[in-house]
Amino acid sequence: GAVVSQHPSRVICKSGTSVKIECRSLDFQATTMFWYRQFPKQSLMLMATSNEGSKATYEQGVEKDKFLINHASLTLSTLTVTSAHPEDSSFYICSARGRGKETQYFGPGTRLLVL
Amino acid sequence: AQSVTQPDIHITVSEGASLELRCNYSYGATPYLFWYVQSPGQGLQLLLKYFSGDTLVQGIKGFEAEFKRSQSSFNLRKPSVHWSDAAEYFCAVGAGNQGGKLIFGQGTELSVKP
Numbered sequence: 102g103a104v105v106s107q108h109p110s111r112v113i114c115k116s117g118t119s120v121k122i123e124c125r126s127l128d129f130q131a132t133t134m135f136w137y138r139q140f141p142k143q144s145l146m147l148m149a150t151s152n153e154g155s156k157a158t159y160e161q162g163v164e165k166d167k168f169l170i171n172h173a174s175l176t177l178s179t180l181t182v183t184s185a186h187p188e189d190s191s192f193y194i195c196s197a198r199g200r201g202k203e204t205q206y207f208g209p210g211t212r213l214l215v216l
Numbered sequence: 217a218q219s220v221t222q223p224d225i226h227i228t229v230s231e232g233a234s235l236e237l238r239c240n241y242s243y244g245a246t247p248y249l250f251w252y253v254q255s256p257g258q259g260l261q262l263l264l265k266y267f268s269g270d271t272l273v274q275g276i277k278g279f280e281a282e283f284k285r286s287q288s289s290f291n292l293r294k295p296s297v298h299w300s301d302a303a304e305y306f307c308a309v310g311a312g313n314q315g316g317k318l319i320f321g322q323g324t325e326l327s328v329k330p
Binding site: 105107133135143144145147150192194196198203204205206207208209210212 | 248250252257258259260261262265267306310316317318320321322323
């Protein structure tokens with residue numbers, strides 16, 4: 102149980118285009134989903150927290166207009182990187198947590214490369 | 217401020233040897249503590265967690281961790297390491313509402329030599 106998927110696993114795009122990453126909880130209802138960014142050989146940095154049906158809460162320094170997060174259902178959250186630039190290239194990982202639960206379950210991550 | 221420190225960036229152990237990965241945290245209240253493992257290019261897998269109760273917690277793959285409040289530590293141990301244990305290990309403390317916001321340590325890369 103507690104499986105989280107992400108799609109796509111890898112994406113290459115041109116500078117200036119937008120990219121959407123999906124995060125799905127496959128076998129539980131995720132009332133809260135989290136989006137992290139991980140640079141090579143570094144730890145995970147929380148970007149934003151989204152609760153189903155509410156606006157996402159962004160961490161300090163994360164541009165909400167650049168990283169659009171939607172959590173429209175209890176099993177799906179999306180992260181859209183708008184007008185991507187090479188510096189947005191990174192490993193993006195989502196996690197999900199059920200109602201009243203303390204444990205986050207992580208997706209396999211999405212490798213984004215912006216050319 | 218909440219923080220997690222993993223003092224060892226890289227550890228190498230021989231297969232079959234015991235392992236201890238260190239984790240120290242700074243948190244004002246009773247923490248929710250987690251250990252996750254990450255293989256290259258993959259997401260994170262939960263090894264074990266501590267919320268309350270018995271301070272020695274058992275996890276998957278033969279791992280255990282001990283919560284020591286007096287030392288603000290939550291070290292991860294395994295009595296006999298296997299080559300497949302080579303990976304990056306992250307300690308995290310859950311802050312905020314029901315520990316929802318995870319604060320990660322810098323990670324410890326484990327190499328296993330034959």
